Amino acid sequence: MEKNPDKGYIALLGWSLAAVEAAETFDRRYVVVAPNWAEEYCEKHNIPYVPWNFERLNDRSIEIAETLRDMGVDVAVPLFEETVEWAGAINSVLLQSPRLYGQSLLLRDKALMKRRAQLGGIRVGIFEEAHDKEDVIRFLKRVNQTLLKLDGDPNDPIHLKAFDKAGCLGHRVIRTPDEVDSIPDEEFPVLMESHLDGWEFAVEAWVHNGKIAFLNISEYVSLGYSVFVPASPELEHYRPQITAQIEKLIKAFDIEFGLIHPEYFVTSDGEMYFGEVAYRPPGFKVFELLERVYGFNAYQATMLVFDPKASAEEVQQFFPREVEDANGYAGCFGVSPRRRVVSRLEIPEEVEDDPYFESHELTPPVEETVTKRTAFGTHWGLVYFRGEDPLRLRDLLKHQEELDYYI
Amino acid sequence: MDKLPGLLDNLDEATRLLADARDFAKPGKLPRVLDTARRVLMQPGGCAALESRAEGLERAGIFLGSDWATPSILVPGLTAQALSSGDSNLLVTEALSELRLLAVALGGYQHPTLAAEQAHHFLTQVIALNLPLLFGPPSEAERETQGRLAQIPRSLMQYLVERIGYEHVMDQLVEEIWRILQQRPIQVDTVKQMITQIAVLQSNPEVDLGTSGQGASRLVSSLFGPTRGCREDPGLDTYRERLQSMDSNALQSEATGFARAMHDTGLVSPYLPVLLHHVLGESDHLVAEALGVSATGRDCLLCFRDLVHDLIRAGIHPETAQAAYGLALLLDRGILHQAPLAPALRRQLVLPLTDWSRARLTLAFGSSVSAETHLLAGVLCMLGQPLGIGQGNNPTCQSARALSMWGCIDPDYLLQMVAWAARDDEIIMHFEGQPISSMASLSGVATQLPIDLDAVSLLVVPHLDRIYAEMGRRCIGREGDPHRWINPEFHGWWAGRGFRINVDVASGQLVDLEGFLRHFYANYHIDYNGNQPLIHPQPAGIAITDSACRFIGWHAICILRVDRDPKDEMRVYFYNPNNDSGQDWGDGLQVSTAGNGERFGEASLPFGQFASRVYIFHYDPLERIDPSVVPAAELEDVQARVLRSWGADRSPATAAALQASQGNPG
Incomplete structure (x- = not known):
């Protein structure tokens, strides 16, 4: 697409084909910053590219910021959790705003993040850091004591998450001290949280000039399995409260621009609990679902709100009206094999015949024996659905958990 | 509810997304198109x-970066494999490609690189090759690998044949059947099915065949009515009654009719065993006439009269009619005069089978006659047509080759193998003095037990395969290619202990190509080896290439003889354990199976062309040869052929390290 030299020049941090594709068809100049293995591919397909290996920040990190600055790049957009602090560091140089780096560190560490939220007057559950298995057992006991459980009562579970990994990666649920043994030592340190019984949802909010430009609520049907957008009317009913929560978050973290992706619980009494927030595109292909129902490309939206040269009018015109402009509901389900031994992929007939079923990205099994599922987010591929009725879509997504895709 | 319109909307949208995507993004958009x-x-x-959308789909880029993007190099023979694949993307891409060819063939789509005639020709071959898909439900194997997908190749073939028209396919089909029959395979079930379908079509007034299918009449009659007594396919019982009232003249005419049909086509009518049993013990003359044997065969028949009668009684029934052809050729080969053979066949007649052997035979052939009968029939076929052995759809070329070699020059050893396998469930071979038991060896090259084989292979190949794999395991750690040691130990003393390979196993690079070829010529080419014809068949390794000259894999074949063909060109005649030897190896190398001096079951290529695909051969190091007599000019052309095909990225100039040792030849 014809690039407009009056608009921003954007660096994409990390390799994402979908982001490159979006950048290609957007009116901004762009460059991909990615490890050397992407070089051959970028050269072959004529994709603007600067090599960089994103390891720990070190003395040489200034080089990439200077390289991009000398190229005339205006802003860096992080595409993955691992590049969030890089974007902070680079943008603090490009935009001459040192606090951006500090902000990115807050957004990278789940324990720091919770404390900051707490300080900002946002409700969070009980949480603690664990450095070894002992810590986990102690936390599990204490949480359940707090809940006035007696010995022999089934425990309430606790959740373990890596400090600095995206979404569901490394997410475990622990119910008994025995299960603690199954955690490999190299996963420590981790963040532990009490379990909240409630309705979990995520938000994708595009922020420009410190204000929400577009707010999507993604409804989880089952965490780690399925999600759909826009949320059902029951959850959308909370939109004013949710918007107020996001505004609090923007203030607490002092966010001027960018895409934030927080997760919340809403408990049965209507109280919102903050889970965590990420400063990057969500996993689970929510961007694709949004494009399916709203028609705008969420990667382009992200580049737009990051661009310091974007005007308020352009941003306003870019986004559709929330919920009202959505054409139906779109959801996806992450398939995991239910059997221990599988020989082939076969989409269940009832799914294939369902008018809501659209497509899937499952591949035939490479091995016959299925590794036991230990953590969330280890599905074998997604199945996409779309339809007019959010409740029917939700039931359909839920029902997928009982079906065999691999037999 | 008609789901098609909704699906087509979905497909059109997916196609549009694919078409709009830049090249690098297309792979991500493709799965949805294929799945829809x-x-x-x-x-x-x-x-x-889909036929009407074929042009749009191709332009959107569904074939981009694959073989299908270049339809001119597609091979009809490969379609069957794609269509039987359990990988739905492969299957669907193949189906879409064929529907595209259909649009091109019928003029709906002007293709930039493919003419309508080419497309038409390709499709007729595809249909001919996949004809079994037109008839009958999916087999157990298809159900197992494809599930509901098995419906797709069927409805596709149905559609293609309706659009192309049966009359176009018929001639191709008939020609194809003749080409396969000229190789005289032992397994003819699929051919028989095709002929049966032709017979059904010919008698169906609703199918207009035009003038086509004339050449089919011999095929149909050889199966269903080769003689006057059974011309109208009256059924076995009626025929048996008719025989009672025939005089010797009539029986004589029946016998010659059967023999002529059988030797014409390699197919045996189920009526022939009925005649054989009728005249058995009455007239050896008529038995010899019905089998159509030569003077040698007649001599063997008379010398071993009782044995032959017992073999016919026990092994040749309407269900195992093909064994009559095997017996006829066995007699003609004169091998009954080899001292151990008659007693070995006596043992075979009373050989007890293990439960496992019986179960395998029953699973493969059913139980309308006993497992013993099927095995005996298989033995007769193998001794009569040792070059008709096929490896089926299994990576067991080594074992098939060994069986064939033994059938050719060591038939009593072959019978020994059958006895061990069928009676004991165990074969023991020796490797460098150490016994190797097929029972103790863990696994073979094939990961699952083959089922699509002749009766003898069915029982013996699993054992041989495990022994072969075990010999390979015992060579782990040795430098160079293990076949140097395995081949002579596995096949027999007559496989040369001298060994040459032109690929460096560690790097995959060619080594001393000229020296290798010079040595090959000096050993095998009768103009340069002192006019010495090959004495024993020799195992050799071939680098198989496809019709676009690309390397496919290593393959075991057997060099049978080197001789001048009727046009005075020097050719190598060889046995290929593949089921169909008539393959296109690219660069003009069309392996011939008939018309260039081949005997039944032999494949052949001009000497230089063959040499350009050899990567391993054996020789007797004590034979005096003089490689210097081979003129350099002869070798230059061969080297160029190597470098143009499988050796393209293996010359020392290029650094690509392809592992020669990867995988076993199949």
């Missing part, structure tokens, strides 16, 4: 909808 197309294919009217 799969669902369209499963709907009534789906094929037609």
Whole structure:
């Protein structure tokens, strides 16, 4: 697409084909910053590219910021959790705003993040850091004591998450001290949280000039399995409260621009609990679902709100009206094999015949024996659905958990 | 509810997304197109909808970066494999490609690189090769690997044949059947099915065959009515009654009729065993006439009269009619005069089978006659047509080759193998003095037990395969290619202990190509080896290439003889354990199976062309040869052929390290 030299020049941090594709068809100049293995591919397909290996920040990190600055790049957009602090560091140089780096560190560490939220007057559950298995057992006991459980009562579970990994990666649920043994030592340190019984949802909010430009609520049907957008009317009913929560978050973290992706619980009494927030595109292909129902490309939206040269009018015109402009509901389900031994992929007939079923990205099994599922987010591929009725879509997504895709 | 319109909307949208994507993004958009197309294919009217969208689909880029993007290099023979694949993307891409060819063939789509005639020709071959798909439900194997997908190749073939018209396919089909029969395979079930279908079509007034299918009459009659007494296919019982009232003249005419049909086609009518049993013990003359044997065969028949009668009684029934052809050729080969053979066949007649052997035979052939009968029939076929052995759809070329070699020059050893396998469930071979038991060896090259084989291979190949794999395991750690040691130990003393290979096993690079070829010529080419014809068949390794000259894999074949063909060109005649030897190896190398001096079951290539695909050969190091007599000019052309095909990225100039040791030859 014809690039407009009056608009921003954007660096994409990390390799994402979908982001490159979006950048290609957007009116901004762009460059991909990615490890050397992407070089051959970028050269072959004529994709603007600067090599960089994103390891720990070190003395040489200034080089990439200077390289991009000398190229005339205006802003860096992080595409993955691992590049969030890089974007902070680079943008603090490009935009001459040192606090951006500090902000990115807050957004990278789940324990720091919770404390900051707490300080900002946002409700969070009980949480603690664990450095070894002992810590986990102690936390599990204490949480359940707090809940006035007696010995022999089934425990309430606790959740373990890596400090600095995206979404569901490394997410475990622990119910008994025995299960603690199954955690490999190299996963420590981790963040532990009490379990909240409630309705979990995520938000994708595009922020420009410190204000929400577009707010999507993604409804989880089952965490780690399925999600759909826009949320059902029951959850959308909370939109004013949710918007107020996001505004609090923007203030607490002092966010001027960018895409934030927080997760919340809403408990049965209507109280919102903050889970965590990420400063990057969500996993689970929510961007694709949004494009399916709203028609705008969420990667382009992200580049737009990051661009310091974007005007308020352009941003306003870019986004559709929330919920009202959505054409139906779109959801996806992450398939995991239910059997221990599988020989082939076969989409269940009832799914294939369902008018809501659209497509899937499952591949035939490479091995016959299925590794036991230990953590969330280890599905074998997604199945996409779309339809007019959010409740029917939700039931359909839920029902997928009982079906065999691999037999 | 008709789902097709909704699916087509979905498909059109997916196609548009693919078309709009830049090249690098296309692979991400493709799965949805293929998956939606799969669902369209499963709907009534789906094929037609896709035919009309073929041009748009191809332009959107569904074939980009694959072989299908260059339709001129596609090989009809490979379609069967794609269509039987359990990988739905492969299957659907193949189906879409064929529907595209259909659009091109019928003029709906002007293709930039493919003419309508080419497309038409390709499709007729595809249909001919996949004809079994037109008839009958999916087999157990298809159900197992494809599930509901098995419906797609069927409705596709149905649609293709309706659009192309039966009359176009018929001639191709008949020609194809003749080409396969000229190789005289032992397994003819598929051929018989095709002929049966032709017979059904010919008698169906609703199918207009035009003037086509004339050449089919010999095929149909050889199976269903080769003689006057059974011309109208009256059924076995009626025929048996008719025989009672025939005089010797009539019986004589029946016998010659059967023999002529059998030797014409390699197919045996189920009526022939009825005649054989009728005249058995009455007239050896008529037995010899019905089998159509030569003077040698007649001599063997009379010398071993009782044995032959017992073999016919026990092994040749309407269900195992093909064994009559095996017996006829066995007699003609004169091998009954080898001292151990008659007693070995006596043992075979009373050989007890283990439960496992019996179960395997029953699973493969059913139980309308006993497992013993099937095995005996298989033995007769193998001794009569040792070059008709096929490896089926299994990576067991080594074992098939060994059986064939033994059938050719060591038939009593072959019978020994059958006895061990069928009676004991164990074969023991020795490797460098150490016994190797097929029972103790863990696994073979094939990961699952083959089922699509002749009766003898069915029982013996699993054992041989495990022993072969075990010999390979015992060579782990040795430098160079293990076949140097395995081949002579596995096949027999007559496989040369001298060994040459032109690929460095560690790097995959060619080594001393000229020296290798010079040595090959000096050993095998009768102009340069002192006019010495090959004495024993020799195992050799071939680098198989496809019709576009690309390397496919290593393959075991057997060099049978080197001789001048009728046009005075020096050729190598060899046995290829593949089921169909008539393959196109690219660069003009069309392996011939008939018309260039081949005996039944032999494949052949001009000497230089053959040499350009050899990567391993054996020789007797004590034979005096003089490699310097081979003129350099002869070798230059061969080297160029190597470097143009499988050796392209293996010359020392290029650094690509392909592992020569990867995988076993199959």
